[in-house]
Amino acid sequence: MKRLCLMMGCLFSLSVFGQSVMDLDSLLELLPKAKEEISTIDLYIHIGQQYENSQPELAKSYYRKALNLSKKIGYQTGEIKFAHNYTYVLNVQGDYDSSLYYNLKAVELSREIKDSVNLAKAMLNTGSVYRYLSDYETASEYFQQGKLIFEKIGDDGMKGFILNVLQVMYSDLKLHNRAIEVGLEALDFYEKTGDQRMLGTVMNNLGLSYSKLGKTSDAIPLYQRVLEIGKTTKDFNMQGTALLNLGDSYGISDNYLRMEHSYSQALEIFQELESEEGEIIALRGLSIVQLYLKNTTSALDLVLKSVDMASETEYPLERQKSLVQLSNVYFALQDIPKARQAMKESSILADRLINEEVQSKTLEIEKKYESEKQKSQILKLEAENTAQLAINQQRRMVIWILVLLAASLMAIGLLILRKNQHKHSLHLQRIKELETEKQLTATEAVLKGEEQERSRLAKDLHDGLGGLLSGIKFSFQSMKGNLILTPENARLFERSLDMLDTSIMEMRRVEHNLMPENLIKFGLDAALRDFCEGINQSGVVQLKYISIGLKGEEIEQTTAISLYRIIQELVNNILKHAEAKQTLVQLTKNGNLILLDVEDDGKGFEHSKMLLSNGIGWANIKSRLEYLNAKFTLDSSPGKGSSIHIEVELP
Numbered sequence: 109m110k111r112l113c114l115m116m117g118c119l120f121s122l123s124v125f126g127q128s129v130m131d132l133d134s135l136l137e138l139l140p141k142a143k144e145e146i147s148t149i150d151l152y153i154h155i156g157q158q159y160e161n162s163q164p165e166l167a168k169s170y171y172r173k174a175l176n177l178s179k180k181i182g183y184q185t186g187e188i189k190f191a192h193n194y195t196y197v198l199n200v201q202g203d204y205d206s207s208l209y210y211n212l213k214a215v216e217l218s219r220e221i222k223d224s225v226n227l228a229k230a231m232l233n234t235g236s237v238y239r240y241l242s243d244y245e246t247a248s249e250y251f252q253q254g255k256l257i258f259e260k261i262g263d264d265g266m267k268g269f270i271l272n273v274l275q276v277m278y279s280d281l282k283l284h285n286r287a288i289e290v291g292l293e294a295l296d297f298y299e300k301t302g303d304q305r306m307l308g309t310v311m312n313n314l315g316l317s318y319s320k321l322g323k324t325s326d327a328i329p330l331y332q333r334v335l336e337i338g339k340t341t342k343d344f345n346m347q348g349t350a351l352l353n354l355g356d357s358y359g360i361s362d363n364y365l366r367m368e369h370s371y372s373q374a375l376e377i378f379q380e381l382e383s384e385e386g387e388i389i390a391l392r393g394l395s396i397v398q399l400y401l402k403n404t405t406s407a408l409d410l411v412l413k414s415v416d417m418a419s420e421t422e423y424p425l426e427r428q429k430s431l432v433q434l435s436n437v438y439f440a441l442q443d444i445p446k447a448r449q450a451m452k453e454s455s456i457l458a459d460r461l462i463n464e465e466v467q468s469k470t471l472e473i474e475k476k477y478e479s480e481k482q483k484s485q486i487l488k489l490e491a492e493n494t495a496q497l498a499i500n501q502q503r504r505m506v507i508w509i510l511v512l513l514a515a516s517l518m519a520i521g522l523l524i525l526r527k528n529q530h531k532h533s534l535h536l537q538r539i540k541e542l543e544t545e546k547q548l549t550a551t552e553a554v555l556k557g558e559e560q561e562r563s564r565l566a567k568d569l570h571d572g573l574g575g576l577l578s579g580i581k582f583s584f585q586s587m588k589g590n591l592i593l594t595p596e597n598a599r600l601f602e603r604s605l606d607m608l609d610t611s612i613m614e615m616r617r618v619e620h621n622l623m624p625e626n627l628i629k630f631g632l633d634a635a636l637r638d639f640c641e642g643i644n645q646s647g648v649v650q651l652k653y654i655s656i657g658l659k660g661e662e663i664e665q666t667t668a669i670s671l672y673r674i675i676q677e678l679v680n681n682i683l684k685h686a687e688a689k690q691t692l693v694q695l696t697k698n699g700n701l702i703l704l705d706v707e708d709d710g711k712g713f714e715h716s717k718m719l720l721s722n723g724i725g726w727a728n729i730k731s732r733l734e735y736l737n738a739k740f741t742l743d744s745s746p747g748k749g750s751s752i753h754i755e756v757e758l759p
Contacts, residue, residue, distance in 0.1 A: 111406065111550050112475070113293055115391070117487040121427065122472065124173075132155070132158045135154060135155050135158070136152065136155065139151070140149055140603055142388075144177060144181060145180075145181070148177060148648065149177050149178055149183060149186040149189070149757075150169070150174075150189075151187055152170045152173045152174035153170070153171065153174050153190070153193055155170045155383045156168070156169075156170035156171045159162075159186065160193070160196060160197050160200075161200075161341075161342065161343040161344050161345050161346070162342060162344055164197045164200060164381065165707075167197055168194060168197050169419070171190055171193050171194040171197075172190075172194075173450040174186060174190050175187060175190040175194075176187065178190065182221070182289050184217050184221050185212065185221065185223065185226070185638060186216065186685070187213075187217055188217050188218055188223070188226045188230065189215045190210075191210040191211060191213060191214035191233075192214065192226075192229065192230070193232065194205040194210060195210050195211050195233060195237070197209070198440065199236070199237065199240065200345050200383075200461040201383070201694065202385060204237055204240050204241055206239050207240070208234070208237045208241070209457040211230060211233045211234040211647065211690075212234060214230035214233070214234075214333045215230040215234060216229060218230050222672070224257055224260075224261050225261065225532070226260045227257060228253075228254045228255075228257035228261070228266070229254070229680065230254075231250045231253045231254030231257065231316065232250070232251060232254040232266075232269065232270075232273065232359070234248045234250045235248070235249075235250030235251040235254065235273070236273070238250060238421060239276065239277070239280065244281070246278055247277070248277065250259075251270075251273055251277070254270075255270050258270070266706075267297060268294050268298050268301065268303070268306060268310070269306065270293045271290050271291075271293050271297060271307060271310075272291070272306065272310050272313065273312070273653050274290045275287050275290045275294060275310070275313055275317070276313055278290060279316060279317050279320065282320075284317045284320050284321050285321070286315040286323075286715065287313075288314065288317045288318065289315060291310060291314035291317060292314070294310045294314075295311060295314060297308050298383055298528060299311055304340065304341050307337060308333075308334045308337040308338060308341075308343070308345075308346050308350075309329045310351060311331075311333055311334050312330070312331065312334045312346075313350065314326040314330055314515040315328075315330035315331050315334070315352070316355060318330070319353070319356070319357060319360075319513075324357045324361055325361050326356065327353075327357055328357050328361075328498045331353045331354045332350075332354065334346060334349075335347055335350040335351065335451070336355070338350060338439065344377050344380065345381060345383075346379055347373075347377055348374050348377035348378050348381065348383070348386050349386075351370045351371070351373050351374035351392065352370070352371070352386065352393070354366075354375045354638075354660065355367050355370035355371040355374065355390075355393050356369060356371040356393070357472035359393070359397075359592065364397050364400050366395040367393065367397055370607075371390045371393040371394045372390075372394065372568045374386065374389075374390045374392065374393075375387060375390035375394065382425070384417055384422075384587070385423060387414075387416075387417060388418045388423060388426045388430065389416050389426065389625070391410050391411070391413050391414035391417070391430075392411060392414045392426075392429065392430050392433055394410045395407045395408075395410035395411035395414065395433055395437065397431060397438060398410060399433075399437055400434065403664035404437060404440050404441050404669075406436050407437045407440070408441065411430060411433045411437055412434065414426075414429045414430040415427060415434055416431050420457065423456060424460070424461060427457060428454050428457040428458050428461065431450050431451075431453050431454035431457065432450075432454050435447045435448075435450035435451040435454065436607075438450060439607055441601060442603075451610060457508070465475050466588040466627060478602045483684065489678075502527065503524060503525065506612065507522075507525065517617070521730075524618070544550065545608055554643070577608065577611055577612045577615060578658060582609060583735065584601075584604065584605055584608065596716075599712075615703075624672070627668065627672055628665075628698065629667065631662065631663065632663050632668040632672060632695075633659070633670060633695070634660070634671065635654050635668075635672055636653060636655070636693065636695065637653055637655070639672075639676065639679075640653035640679075640693060641653075643679065643683075648683055649682065649683060649688055649689065649690070649708075650690045650691070650693050651690075651691045651692075652690070652691070652692050652693070653694075653695075654692070654693070654694040654695070655694075655695050656694070656696040656697070656699060657696055657697075658695065658696075658697050661697055663697075663702075663758070664758075665756065667736065667756070668734045669734075670735060670736055671695075671704065671726070671756070673732060674704070674729055674732050674733070674754070675693060675695075675704070676704045676727070677728060678752065679691065679693070679706070682706075682708045682710060685710075685713075686708050686710025686711060686712075686749075686750065687710050687711050688708035688709050688710030688711075688749070689709055689710075690708070691706070691707065691708045692705070692706070692707045692708075693705075693706050695704075700757060700759075701755065701756070701757055701758070702740070702751075702755070702756040702757075702758060703753070703754070703755055703756040704753070704755075704756070705751065705752070705753050705754075706751065706752050707749065707750070707751040708716045708748065708749050708751075709749045709751075710747060710749055711746065711747060711749075712745050712746050712747055712748045713744050713745075713746065713750065714744075714750050714752050733754070736756045737756075737757070738754050738755060739750060739754070740753065740754040740755070741753045741756045749751060
């Protein structure tokens, strides 16, 4: 079950009204008399703060009014105040891309008006959003810049917030003991200041650190205090988050009655807030409770709602977890085909998430590599080119003077000019050659890095999870002969062993997809034959594999891996999009030439659009083709299937 962190960023409100001084009704009474001035901007912001944890859309409307008035009267600090508050609601709603845009805008505006305090706060807020996006390196840079600014201006009031930031960063890096130390220090700070919102945030994050170390007895009292603070401050998001984390902790302690009570309350709150992610998690938790209580019909209804709400585009990870629970319910109902289908969908989605993560990291590595390796060489050549252009201009002036003085010197001047132009052309050609060379080197480094990462993940699965599952299976089989079971319990015991075997098979399939063992041990031909047989056994499509001239032939490992990944990606695209019944993969070696053909009888596509596609899968294929210096032709049209022919010349 997923544990939730409270939103810790974008907590800076700069309004002139004190919440303890004026309540919401008093603030609303001021609106009819408000004029187009700075105090009205602060009024809009403070009214929005009263609504942000109960009616977030209404809060956002008041924040937008503050922004519009700020722009109208040219009050840039008001635009920054808008960003600090508006992005808090965006973070609660999970709209991190929009939040990042407005926070970066606040950084830009703060620098423009040279407002150090607002700049530091905008830095910390931006770092928080990058952390939600799992870009910890960039997040750390913004946190450090914000911290340095606060230290420079001597603002001790930010100590607690920065401590909480460090607590979460340590937890993200799995340094949970260090996170607890810093979290306790932040807790002591806010106990003294009395800031209830930050006190609840710190305690929730501290509870998560305890939970990750298995200390649920320490985490539960903290979550209960967070719940009480949420009720006192009428912060419904804080209440819902605390209830989800309590439900998770009670589940670990096998206290299913309290677990059900916590998830039920959380579900009501998130339905009121229209927070789909919270509803998905709460429904899944209630399904787990009902399955434990053997109310399988209720468990099925709840988890089906959770799966339906969790779309693959918006909440892919939550959908994958809910599909696993759906499989467990179907196994309990003895509906083995549906259980296996749910497990299969979960595994496909898990594979996609892993591949997207690997591809995302690959693109980041490629971008950094190209930027760092090519920059110095290109800048050097461009500098030489600029200097040469300056020399050319001087020489042109001399030529014009010589033309005025003597026509006989014109020919010499023209020859000098042509020579310089030719030299300039050679420089430009050299720049292009260097760019191509560096790009190929970068591609090779990226591909090797990707395969090393895949190999590491496969080894971790095999040595860690694989050994653990096999040990559990061995323990169950050892117990089987020593237990006296009723016929019903014996059937349940056998189903459990069957589920465990399925889990081991799925783990091995994921491990094999990451780095096929046959590819390293027996070569490309054996690995492709094994891959195609695996597709055939799934029954999704009839896949025929033909190899010609590969028997006894060895292909350099980097080239073999690239060809295998290209075929794997093409077949996966056919499975996902083509709706094909039959597919052919043919690999031929003729001398030092490798020929690859992949064909299907699916629905086809406009191949011109495919060649211009910016999708990660097609980009991955193109980068490998460029690395191999391969020639390829693509032939497809709607309703007539598709085929791709690739030629690779071996060194």
